[in-house]
Amino acid sequence: MKSINLLNIRIDGKTQSRKELNQERVTEYSEMIKEGVEFPPITVFYDGSDYWLSSGFHRYFASKQAGKVSMDCDVKEGTLTDALWFSLGSNNHGLDKTAEDKRYMMQIIIDNPVWSKLSNNKIAAHIGVSNMTVGRIRKELDIKPAEVTYTDKNGREATISTEKIGTTKVTKPVEEKQDVSPIQDEKDQKIAELSDTINLLAEENTLFRDKIAMGQWNASEIEKIDIEEVVENLREQVRILEIDNKALRESRDMFQNRNAELIKTINAMTRKGKK
Numbered sequence: 001m002k003s004i005n006l007l008n009i010r011i012d013g014k015t016q017s018r019k020e021l022n023q024e025r026v027t028e029y030s031e032m033i034k035e036g037v038e039f040p041p042i043t044v045f046y047d048g049s050d051y052w053l054s055s056g057f058h059r060y061f062a063s064k065q066a067g068k069v070s071m072d073c074d075v076k077e078g079t080l081t082d083a084l085w086f087s088l089g090s091n092n093h094g095l096d097k098t099a100e101d102k103r104y105m106m107q108i109i110i111d112n113p114v115w116s117k118l119s120n121n122k123i124a125a126h127i128g129v130s131n132m133t134v135g136r137i138r139k140e141l142d143i144k145p146a147e148v149t150y151t152d153k154n155g156r157e158a159t160i161s162t163e164k165i166g167t168t169k170v171t172k173p174v175e176e177k178q179d180v181s182p183i184q185d186e187k188d189q190k191i192a193e194l195s196d197t198i199n200l201l202a203e204e205n206t207l208f209r210d211k212i213a214m215g216q217w218n219a220s221e222i223e224k225i226d227i228e229e230v231v232e233n234l235r236e237q238v239r240i241l242e243i244d245n246k247a248l249r250e251s252r253d254m255f256q257n258r259n260a261e262l263i264k265t266i267n268a269m270t271r272k273g274k275k
Contacts, residue, residue, distance in 0.1 A: 029062030
């Protein structure tokens with residue numbers, strides 16, 4: 001820790017990660033400082049020439065307002081960029097982030113060519129919000145990175161292209177088509193159409209139930225949006241798993257039928273051999 005003159009601490013590097021300062025909180029801190037209350041040191045980054053304020057903007061301006069000349073600082077070695085990245089991850093305590101704060105922080109990250117490639121989970125963990133919030137704000141800003149950096153199951157960093165994310169289609173295995181009469185074929189088509197209609201109505205019914213439940217939930221609009229996205233994602237995963245499961249069941253049934261036919265053939269051949 002080091003005591004540094006306030007005039008030597010640079011605040012013009014746009015390292016404040018909140019949209020704006022809470023002036024009421026600055027005044028409150030200032031009065032507390034005048035009364036002798038000691039606050040934790042602020043964090044600055046020293047790049048070999050300048051001290052860049054990274055965390056503690058409210059305390060900095062409160063000390064200035066209280067007539068202080070210097071402040072205790074936690075000095076870290078690093079660049080202006082390091083100071084900004086630390087700032088984005090240091091506001092997880094104290095004042096709650098407003099919706100505008102979150103959008104502002106996301107805009108900072110998206111504008112950075114390196115940080116914008118990070119996965120939603122990595123960004124969310126750093127700035128202290130949910131990954132659904134990151135995804136929603138990213139969607140609102142209509143920004144999709146060309147590639148995403150994430151941590152794989154082995155703890156190693158990996159990069160994946162986002163070009164084809166969301167475009168992959170689940171295909172059913174091709175079944176051998178047997179010769180059927182036109183009447184039977186027409187019946188099969190009608191059955192398929194009715195099944196699709198029933199499934200569609202069931203999905204709409206479930207969607208309406210979810211919306212009614214969320215409408216009655218005592219939560220903020222942001223929380224409702226987040227949970228709605230979670231529900232949609234889970235339903236899509238269930239839908240894909242059901243398709244995969246159906247394909248596996250059909251394959252299993254096909255092999256069981258073939259196995260039964262082979263057993264019958266072997267038994268018939270055995271009986272003939274005994275004769």
